[in-house]
Amino acid sequence: MPQKIEPWRERLRELLVREPSLVSLTLRWFGWLVALIIVILRAAPEVNLKDAPWVLALTFVQLALMSLYPRFMRDRLTPGIEKKVPLLWPFVDSLIAAWSIYQTGGWDSPFYHFGVTVVLGPSLRFGILGALVSSSFFSFLFLLVVKLTQSGFSPAYAGDQAEPDLISSPLNPLMIALYAAFLGEVLKKLRREMKRSSILAAENERARMARDIHDGVSQTLFMLAMSLETGQVLAQKEKAEKTREHLEK
Structure with a gap:
């Protein structure tokens, strides 16, 4: 079994x-799956769930096309x-992600994780x-759409105390993007090494074939x-035999 795996x-x-x-696309699907699970389990405020089914459908079509x-x-x-x-798709992708967050209530949206993964593709491709x-x-779009929703940033406060998510949510995209940029550089080096190894x-292989040809010719x-x-030796023996027979006659 290990030999097959x-x-x-x-x-x-x-x-x-x-x-x-494929790395970014896989994580985009994972973010969409998280949104689906949140909607199925009703694990978010009702204001964030009422329009979620058709947003799920549209974002599914988007990911399928991608x-x-x-x-x-x-x-x-x-x-x-x-x-x-x-160059253009990351811009459009970010707008769709921000729209999905806006349509599902802004703060506490089940599509936040789906939205934040839009930074992976540009980071992997274009680096830092x-x-x-x-x-x-x-982050700008996220803060803007949250501000434009009816509840605004009020769900991010517990009384007069701001929740930690108020700081971490806008910063998460940067941290994820930097990790993706680092991964992108590693993958570039691996591609160069793979190309060098194939060369x-x-x-x-050419040297081996040349050696085989040389050995075969040699x-x-x-x-x-x-x-x-061997032919020369046999010819000399035959000539000597004929000479001996001639002398005996």
Whole structure:
């Protein structure tokens, strides 16, 4: 059984290194699943749950399109549009995430975890700059939509005392984005090492083939030389035998 599992793990590891977008997409789905569980268990105030079902449906469609895009849609776009998608989509994605939080009551929204994962894609792709820009933009949108909701920031206060979430919620995107940027740099180095290893493996294979050809040619020449030498010895013996027979006559 371990012999079957290990190649599967190795293929998965190579796939995640080559396609880091799968990391962010997986966590986006996880954030959506958290929202689904909160809605099913009714684990949030009613004001945050009344519009949640249709927001779940729309965000499911969004994630489904994001999942299908790399395999089925990207190659159908023109080169110009294909280059613009990685730059424009994080902006659109952040707006959709902020909208989902707004529609589900702002503070205590079941879609907060779904929303905060929008920083992963830009951070993995563009590094520290992507992390700073995406986290700042999402935190701004988050605070804005909470302010625009009917309850505003009042659910973040227990009496006159602010809850810790009032500070951590706007900062979480930055921390997540920085970790993702660090992971992105690690994956870039791994991709370079994998490419270098494949080049070295190809060079080693060519060298091995050259050695095999050289050894084969050398062996053929050696056998040919041995055959010629043996033939020469046999010819000399035959000539000597004929000479002896001629002298005896």
